[in-house]
């Protein structure tokens with residue numbers, strides 16, 4: 001199973017913390033992580049194996065959307081920062097739409113991500 005992880009700058013530390021909390025399940029379920037560039041850099045530094053795509057503003061969200069559309073990515077955990085402006089907002093909205101088009105589970109905040117991860121352990 002492939003899970004995409006993305007976090008806006010103000011949420012990257014929270015993403016690392018979240019993954020640390022779910023480390024065992026990620027290993028147990030043999031989940032492969034993909035991420036946007038800068039998120040992936042932080043996550044890698046924290047000791048996780050992750051395939052890094054382009055940074056969000058350079059097309060990373062769009063690359064993840066393509067993997068969702070192709071049926072390669074099965075879940076998206078996207079810690080968005082609703083208090084910041086993002087030049088690539090159209091790409092972000094496109095990713096959210098593609099998840100809905102393909103009925104792929106999508107969390108846009110840690111509380112929902114927690115519920116999705118719990119779902120994997122049922």
Ligand SMILES: O=C(CO)COP(=O)(O)O
Nearest residue numbers: 036037038039055056057
């Ligand atoms: O901007 C992002 C998502 O929209 C995240 O991209 P980075 O992980 O490269 O910062």
